Amino acid sequence: MKRIITILILAFTLALNAQSNFEKGMQKAFKLWEDNKLNEAEQFFERIAAAEPDEWLPNYYVAQINSIKSWNENDLEVVNAQLTKAQDYLNNAMAISKDNYNILVMQAQIYTNWIALDGRTYGMKYSAKVTELYNQAYALAPVNPMVILSRADWNMGSARYFGQDTKPFCKDVEKALALFEDFKPELFHPNWGRRRAAEILESCNK
Structure with missing residues (x-):
């Protein structure tokens, strides 16, 4: 019985440490973002996502940062790479958290960025999907x-x-x-x- 209690205490302590590490990491990433160190924040969220495979939030923020970075970028190849990366990380978030209105909204925003990049190419492809995603998010929240x-x-x-x-x-x-x-x-x-x-x-x- 004593051994079982010891194992339970150890498991609980490890869980607390893992949670604490996640929280510290997220706080550090947000501080970098607040200090306008967007690339450093992105890299920190990437490391958290790799270390915490069951957490959707760091994946979401990598996607959001790349979506934001694409707004003021004129190089089409760079924008393409940013939005592709945003989509990859958002796919990770979707796999972790189903029916998440935050993720649905971010997906709509990534599609909108594609439309803004080239309306003729992506308008017909994504416009209806964006409307549908916002309606789904609204139904959930x-x-x-x-x-x-x-x-x-x-x-x-x-x-x-x-x-x-x-x-x-x-x-x-x-x-x-x-x-x-x-x-x-x-x-x-x-x-x-x-x-x-x-x-x-x-x-x-x-």
Whole structure:
């Protein structure tokens, strides 16, 4: 009996250490990101993802960083490599966490980046998928401000492209901004979009 208790205590201690290492690693990666050391943060998330194969979050953030990096990149080969890497890591996250609205939104954003890169090539391929992904995410998390904002932002962009009125979607952006006030995600979980919601709402009111 004493041996069993000792084994249980050892297993519990190892679990706590593993959790502590994961948390320390994530905090370090976010600090690098906060300091605008995007490449270093990305590499740190990659190491965490390799060390923690059951955690979807580091894979998600590698995907998000590469998605963000593609925004201001003009070299098509570089953008292609960034979005391909983003997709690879997001696929890892999907394999770990099913029906995850954060992952669905990130997938929609990666597809949107492809469309922005070459609308003629990727518009027909991905536009309907983006709409479907946002609808799926909304069905899973109808009061999540990031989901509501991203869906509204996409709908406004689509309306603008087809020469339609974007005003009907302003109420969704307003709702998202209000929800951000009390939004408290789990530790290390995605928490972005408040500033974007404020910017869009400001343009709505002009």
